[in-house]
Amino acid sequence: MAEKPVLWITRKLSDYTQARAARDYQLVLNPEDTLHTAETIIEMSHKVDGILPCHSEMFSADVVARLGNRTKIVANYSVGIDHCDLPAFQARGIRVTNTPDVLSDATAEVAMLLMLGAARRAVEGDRMVRDQKWTSWSPSFMVGQQVSGKRLGIIGMGRVGQIVAKRAQGFDMTVHYFNRHRLEPALEKNAIFHKDLHSMLAVSDFLSLNCPATEDTRGIMGPEAFSYLPDGAIMVNTARGALVDEEAFLAAITSGKLSAAGLDCFATEPGGNPKFARHDNIFMLPHIGSATQETRDAMGDRALDNLDAFFAGRTPVDLVA
Ligand code: DGY
Numbered sequence: 001m002a003e004k005p006v007l008w009i010t011r012k013l014s015d016y017t018q019a020r021a022a023r024d025y026q027l028v029l030n031p032e033d034t035l036h037t038a039e040t041i042i043e044m045s046h047k048v049d050g051i052l053p054c055h056s057e058m059f060s061a062d063v064v065a066r067l068g069n070r071t072k073i074v075a076n077y078s079v080g081i082d083h084c085d086l087p088a089f090q091a092r093g094i095r096v097t098n099t100p101d102v103l104s105d106a107t108a109e110v111a112m113l114l115m116l117g118a119a120r121r122a123v124e125g126d127r128m129v130r131d132q133k134w135t136s137w138s139p140s141f142m143v144g145q146q147v148s149g150k151r152l153g154i155i156g157m158g159r160v161g162q163i164v165a166k167r168a169q170g171f172d173m174t175v176h177y178f179n180r181h182r183l184e185p186a187l188e189k190n191a192i193f194h195k196d197l198h199s200m201l202a203v204s205d206f207l208s209l210n211c212p213a214t215e216d217t218r219g220i221m222g223p224e225a226f227s228y229l230p231d232g233a234i235m236v237n238t239a240r241g242a243l244v245d246e247e248a249f250l251a252a253i254t255s256g257k258l259s260a261a262g263l264d265c266f267a268t269e270p271g272g273n274p275k276f277a278r279h280d281n282i283f284m285l286p287h288i289g290s291a292t293q294e295t296r297d298a299m300g301d302r303a304l305d306n307l308d309a310f311f312a313g314r315t316p317v318d319l320v321a
Helices: 015-024 038-045 061-065 086-092 104-119 122-130 159-169 197-201 223-228 246-255 274-278 293-311
Strands: 006-009 026-028 050-052 073-075 095-097 151-155 174-178 192-194 206-209 233-237 258-263 282-284
Touching: 006 015, 015 026, 015 293, 038 050, 038 061, 050 293, 061 086, 073 293, 086 095, 095 293, 104 122, 104 159, 104 206, 104 233, 104 258, 104 282, 104 293, 122 282, 151 159, 151 197, 159 174, 159 206, 174 197, 192 197, 197 223, 223 246, 246 258, 246 274, 274 282
Parallel strands: 006 026, 006 050, 050 073, 073 095, 151 174, 151 206, 174 192, 206 233, 233 258, 258 282
Antiparallel strands: none
16 A cells, blocks of 8 residues: 655644544644644755645745755645745746635634624623723613615625625625626626726625735735725724735824724734834624634644645646645
């Protein structure tokens, strides 16, 4: 029987995923779940046939150029691939895959949570009760904004964006979207397409960022884009921090252009932006859009399906390079 390929799983994954991987691969694991430096990634790549990393491992052009010849595939445990320099992988002939679809529901749930939490002042309310400072009630107390029936603009109507649209329509929101291409009517489901970003921002009481971070979208929410939003709009980001110019975002929060925001992604991760902590109208989570047990297991299955296909000589379904 042929030797099982050697696979490095860079971070601690669920017991279910690691047990499935152990069945078909010789594993190098990371039970302490430590973050890896570029040097470790390069060193390990000389010892393994495949790597199953997360978006926490950076594969810059320099790192990819120095990967060992033994590594033939990098099967990401993420849909986002902005941590991977794809042209550099192509130049090396190393295959790269991702895990689309399986995290769309979980991420859309967090987009709705952020919209609701930002609009209904979740940070202030939670802190007040927790700190035992809730001493009175009146009709003018903790009044927030209603989500139901409002206009939602979505940047990026891919898999996650489409589910956010569906969930928002459950709240009777009118959905507008800005996307590279208009969707087929069956997928568009009454959402209103905008070819022009600014025309969509102008009708976005709520704005949800759902596109990948690419050359075209980095900093898409900059000073000019914020100026097109209705005064008092609410923005949520479950995609990538790189989409937002964080100084322009802070200016919009400070001026009231944005009345609140919900962020699951930051320019600097882990850690986020300490300047945001002064603003109770920014509801923040630590990049947990896909963090449900069901989704974690499904991401593991998807990454392992891609690896299995590759090592069986087939084309992985989710090949991105
Ligand atoms: C993804 O899959 O891209 C999520 O952001 C988690 O890594």
